[in-house]
Amino acid sequence: MRHVVKISGLCLLFITLSLADVRILVAPDLPVKAYDTSSSVYADLIDRLVQAGHDAAYIKRLYAPGNDIFYQRLTEINLIQRERPDPYHRMFNPAAIQAIRKYLQAHSSEFDAAEEEYGVDRAVIAAILYVESRFGSVAGDHLVLYVLSSMTLATEDWNMKHLIEEMDRQFPDLSPDERQKKIAWVHSRARTKSKWAYKELQTLLTFRNSAGMQPEGIKGSWAGAFGMPQFMPSSFQAYAVDGNDDGTVNIYTPADAIASVANYLYRNGWRGTLTRKKIRRTIWRYNHSYYYVDLIEKLANAV
Numbered sequence: 001m002r003h004v005v006k007i008s009g010l011c012l013l014f015i016t017l018s019l020a021d022v023r024i025l026v027a028p029d030l031p032v033k034a035y036d037t038s039s040s041v042y043a044d045l046i047d048r049l050v051q052a053g054h055d056a057a058y059i060k061r062l063y064a065p066g067n068d069i070f071y072q073r074l075t076e077i078n079l080i081q082r083e084r085p086d087p088y089h090r091m092f093n094p095a096a097i098q099a100i101r102k103y104l105q106a107h108s109s110e111f112d113a114a115e116e117e118y119g120v121d122r123a124v125i126a127a128i129l130y131v132e133s134r135f136g137s138v139a140g141d142h143l144v145l146y147v148l149s150s151m152t153l154a155t156e157d158w159n160m161k162h163l164i165e166e167m168d169r170q171f172p173d174l175s176p177d178e179r180q181k182k183i184a185w186v187h188s189r190a191r192t193k194s195k196w197a198y199k200e201l202q203t204l205l206t207f208r209n210s211a212g213m214q215p216e217g218i219k220g221s222w223a224g225a226f227g228m229p230q231f232m233p234s235s236f237q238a239y240a241v242d243g244n245d246d247g248t249v250n251i252y253t254p255a256d257a258i259a260s261v262a263n264y265l266y267r268n269g270w271r272g273t274l275t276r277k278k279i280r281r282t283i284w285r286y287n288h289s290y291y292y293v294d295l296i297e298k299l300a301n302a303v
Contacts, residue, residue, distance in 0.1 A: 041070050045152055048198075054205055062145065062216055069146040074222045075159065076166050078151060079189055088295040091131060097302045100126045103135055104303065110243065110255045118262040120270050124279075125261045127299035128286060132230040136252055139228060140221035145204060147224045148233075151197030154190035163190065200224060203233040210237075211249065227251030229261045239264040261286075 042063040050056045061067070104111060104126050111122040133139040153159050167186055174182060207213040220226030224233075229251055231240060240249045243259030251257045269282040283293045 041153065042068050042149060045149060049202075049205070052202065058208075059205075063149075067216075069143060069150075070153070071142065071147055071150040071222075072162070074142065074147055075150050075154060076163065077222050078193060079154060079163055079186060080167050080170060086291045088131070088289075088291045092295055092298050092302075096130060096299060099134075100130050100299060100303045103130070107254045107258065110258045113243070113255075114258050114262040117259070118266040118270070120262040120265045121279075121300065123300035123303050124265070124283065124296060125258055126303070127296045128261050128283075129228050129257060130299065131292070131295060132225075133228050135254075136228040136257070139219070139230070139252065140226060141219050142222060143216065144218045144220040144224050144226050144233070145201070145215050147220070147222065148197045148201040148204060151224070152194050152201060154194040154197070155187075160187065160190065197224070200233045203237055206237075207233070228254070228257035229264070231260070235264070239267060 046059055046063050049059045100123070104122060111125065114120065114125060115122050129135050154163075163186055164183055167182060168179075171179075171182060204215045204218070207215050207218075218226050221230060225231060225235075227236070229235075231251060236249075236251065240251055240256070240260045241263050242249050242256060244253070244255035249256055249260075251260050264286060265282050268285040269278060280293050280297065283296050284290065287293075
């Protein structure tokens, strides 16, 4: 068995969002100036991280004036959403099927190794890598450190005020009662996402020592996921593996990405007698959306 970086509990890779003003991609294009900076916005977060045991000089350098990016727009996207019945249906098309077939052929040896070690269907692995990041071509250009840092501030009074203003802009036709319910929902979601982001940030910062990676240099999606499989930091910590035995784990490369997805699915139920129900449940653990499961299943069957 190849070396797993570290085993931890099951985690949700993404919270599936359906947005009106953003293309439905894992890492949608956003304006270059999608953030603001402030020399004091992260002051409380710096204190929390230092008190949690992180190196004070390193943390202060990360959030020093000029480095302390605050992604206001991405915070809005993570917290305020317009729902659509199926954000994935457009991704089932001939071009997608052809792209997956070509990728399976180009990396047949890596898929052979993953199937032999983990027993996971190569077509499912390839479909996931296509849907998540188009095999790395849309893995995201946002600095994950600051995406997560921005989200930790979701519950700040000044941020909530801005988020409610944005909510009113996006939903101008709500009745007074509907608006109050929506405000309560945004507050609840902000509390949940803030706690979640802080835990993911804590994990990301450990990469400097445990995985030999520079947290401040990792780029990913608007949600904080990165690499070809679009792992969150805790998912990387739990499931990323060295697929080509070169001594490093790099989920931006085919061998490691393929093996890591296979390991994720294997560890979350892809073993033993596989019924369709069990396969679907395992894919659902990768992304808690049945629309996502339907798409992966259809793409895998088509190829």
